[in-house]
Amino acid sequence: MQAIIGILIAALLSQNFILVKFYGICPFMGVSKKIDTALGMGMAVTFVMALASAVCYGLNLALVALKLEYMQTVVFILAIASIVQVVEMFLKKSVPALYKALGVFLPLITTNCAVLGVVLVNVQNSYNFLLSTVNGAAGGLGFTLAIVLFASVRERVNKADCPECFKGFPIALISAGLLALAFMGFSGLSIF
Amino acid sequence: MNFKKQFREGLLTKNPVTVQLLGMCSTLAITTSLFNGIGMGLAVTIILTCSNILISALRKVIPSQIRIAAYITIIAGFVTIVDLLLQAFIPALSESLGVFIPLIVVNCIILGRAEAFASKNGVLASAVDGLTQGIGYTVALIIVCVIRELLGSGTFGGGLLNGGEGIRIIPAQYPAMQMVMPVGGFLVLGFVIAGSQWLMKYLEKKSKKKEAAK
Amino acid sequence: MKTESTVKYVARLALTLLLITAVVAVALAGVNAITQPRIETFNAQKLQSAIEEVLPGGGESVAFTDDTGLVSTVYKGENGYAVEVRPAGFGGTITMMVGVSGDGKVLGISVVSQAETAGLGAVCAATTSAGEAFRGQFAGTSGSLAVNKDGGEIDAITGATITSRAVTTGVNAALSCVANMG
Numbered sequence: 226m227q228a229i230i231g232i233l234i235a236a237l238l239s240q241n242f243i244l245v246k247f248y249g250i251c252p253f254m255g256v257s258k259k260i261d262t263a264l265g266m267g268m269a270v271t272f273v274m275a276l277a278s279a280v281c282y283g284l285n286l287a288l289v290a291l292k293l294e295y296m297q298t299v300v301f302i303l304a305i306a307s308i309v310q311v312v313e314m315f316l317k318k319s320v321p322a323l324y325k326a327l328g329v330f331l332p333l334i335t336t337n338c339a340v341l342g343v344v345l346v347n348v349q350n351s352y353n354f355l356l357s358t359v360n361g362a363a364g365g366l367g368f369t370l371a372i373v374l375f376a377s378v379r380e381r382v383n384k385a386d387c388p389e390c391f392k393g394f395p396i397a398l399i400s401a402g403l404l405a406l407a408f409m410g411f412s413g414l415s416i417f
Numbered sequence: 418m419n420f421k422k423q424f425r426e427g428l429l430t431k432n433p434v435t436v437q438l439l440g441m442c443s444t445l446a447i448t449t450s451l452f453n454g455i456g457m458g459l460a461v462t463i464i465l466t467c468s469n470i471l472i473s474a475l476r477k478v479i480p481s482q483i484r485i486a487a488y489i490t491i492i493a494g495f496v497t498i499v500d501l502l503l504q505a506f507i508p509a510l511s512e513s514l515g516v517f518i519p520l521i522v523v524n525c526i527i528l529g530r531a532e533a534f535a536s537k538n539g540v541l542a543s544a545v546d547g548l549t550q551g552i553g554y555t556v557a558l559i560i561v562c563v564i565r566e567l568l569g570s571g572t573f574g575g576g577l578l579n580g581g582e583g584i585r586i587i588p589a590q591y592p593a594m595q596m597v598m599p600v601g602g603f604l605v606l607g608f609v610i611a612g613s614q615w616l617m618k619y620l621e622k623k624s625k626k627k628e629a630a631k
Numbered sequence: 632m633k634t635e636s637t638v639k640y641v642a643r644l645a646l647t648l649l650l651i652t653a654v655v656a657v658a659l660a661g662v663n664a665i666t667q668p669r670i671e672t673f674n675a676q677k678l679q680s681a682i683e684e685v686l687p688g689g690g691e692s693v694a695f696t697d698d699t700g701l702v703s704t705v706y707k708g709e710n711g712y713a714v715e716v717r718p719a720g721f722g723g724t725i726t727m728m729v730g731v732s733g734d735g736k737v738l739g740i741s742v743v744s745q746a747e748t749a750g751l752g753a754v755c756a757a758t759t760s761a762g763e764a765f766r767g768q769f770a771g772t773s774g775s776l777a778v779n780k781d782g783g784e785i786d787a788i789t790g791a792t793i794t795s796r797a798v799t800t801g802v803n804a805a806l807s808c809v810a811n812m813g
Binding site: 449453479482483490493494497501502504506512513515516566569570575594597598 | 643647663666670744748
């Protein structure tokens with residue numbers, strides 16, 4: 226139990242997947258212009274990350290048993306691509322509004338470093354099934370937290386005045402930097 | 418296919434990091450020493466060029482519906498090859514870059530170029546495209562690395578020069594170590610992109626003045 | 632042109648993908664066969680030199696009891712023990728070798744692998760003067776250690792408190808494991 230809480234706090238705050246470990250930056254920049262899209266994307270990514278962690282844990286057991294560890298990268302990324310495809314089809318049928326809002330960013334979850342990143346980290350740290358899935362879900366929640374916070378900051382920054390060459394992404398990156406600086410305050414929170 | 422034009426594009430106007438904003442995860446995470454920057458840049462350039470060549474050669478054979486999955490498999494193959502070779506021959510780099518080597522698979526630059534260029538152009542053009550985009554990426558990485566290392570650790574050439582310590586330029590008690598932490602990554606990249614945007618506008622204005630003066 | 636039935640179409644797509652994956656798998660198996668022996672030799676060498684560094688004369692692996700869960704192997708030699716510990720650092724697990732003399736004093740430490748931040752936590756493993764100074768602190772110590780911030784005598788690496796704490800935790804685990812050996 227302590228391990229689970231430790232992982233949750235780490236993934237959300239002290240080792241936030243985006244602001245500390247740098248996974249998932251591309252969608253972080255791309256989807257964070259409005260808060261509701263950001264929230265929807267975050268939820269989708271959390272679900273994919275948890276599911277991918279669970280599935281890849283099983284796949285890794287098979288790979289290790291067959292002494293095929295070098296196929297990890299190929300197998301994991303194909304599994305993630307398939308999971309995203311399934312989630313896409315599911316959303317198209319059940320929640321078409323969200324499907325439309327996410328648009329091209331939904332298939333891009335495949336190339337989200339956070340998903341492959343969390344799977345590789347689970348393998349590196351030799352987490353069992355429960356801890357892997359919790360790490361996946363917690364990482365996704367950390368991703369959602371960072372992206373929603375950033376979206377709210379960005380909505381205001383875009384309305385402000387700023388030098389010509391900083392408009393757009395540079396000022397967004399600098400705001401993200403300040404957000405990362407704030408999250409550094411959590412770094413002493415490791416209880417696990 | 419104009420090599421000079423593609424080179425200039427890869428370096429400045431279509432630089433994968435500063436203009437297309439791809440491959441940011443690795444740019445922000447590993448740019449804390451020159452060794453990392455050059456190593457990652459070379460690895461990505463090699464993988465990008467190889468996968469561009471193979472995907473371009475197979476572009477007429479791969480059915481359109483499964484092309485993304487096929488590209489990902491090919492890219493993952495090259496990434497694993499480079500990963501294994503690094504572990505065997507340059508273990509220091511492998512340990513320094515850590516999990517970001519397998520993460521090259523999801524580096525948007527490689528999949529992006531495969532989709533945008535290699536799937537539609539010949540093998541030689543794709544190879545050149547891979548090289549120029551890779552070099553542009555490496556140059557952007559090196560610039561961020563040098564700035565971050567100088568301001569954060571006060572050294573230049575960490576991991577490579579001076580037996581791994583790097584040449585000390587700023588005395589040890591002055592550097593702002595936050596620069597080698599995530600904060601520094603975001604801030605330096607933000608300023609570098611702003612700088613590149615300013616440079617492009619300046620060159621555009623200059624060429625417009627030239628046109629007007631003719 | 633004859634139109635394909637859906638089943639045949641899907642089968643053709645799946646087969647093409649399978650073929651590509653198979654070719655990639657074969658290529659990887661080849662590269663792996665070439666690199667694997669080299670990687671294994673390198674890792675074995677790294678482990679052996681870490682043991683020699685902290686326990687001159689080396690040692691043989693022995694059984695041990697460990698309450699901390701951090702100790703993975705203990706080697707016993709004529710000058711004492713070399714304990715392999717794996718504390719959790721900032722960026723992942725730090726694998727280190729701690730040499731402990733028969734009377735419970737630290738002979739030295741060596742970091743085998745780590746994933747800490749370059750320039751900060753990674754200094755714990757670096758061959759630079761800062762790295763040597765940090766690791767050298769542990770030699771001759773005994774009992775329960777802590778970093779300055781936690782009221783102990785170990786000077787943490789600047790800007791890398793968590794890494795320094797992890798290394799200290801590892802050394803403590805090694806010391807208590809050797810104490811248990813009696």
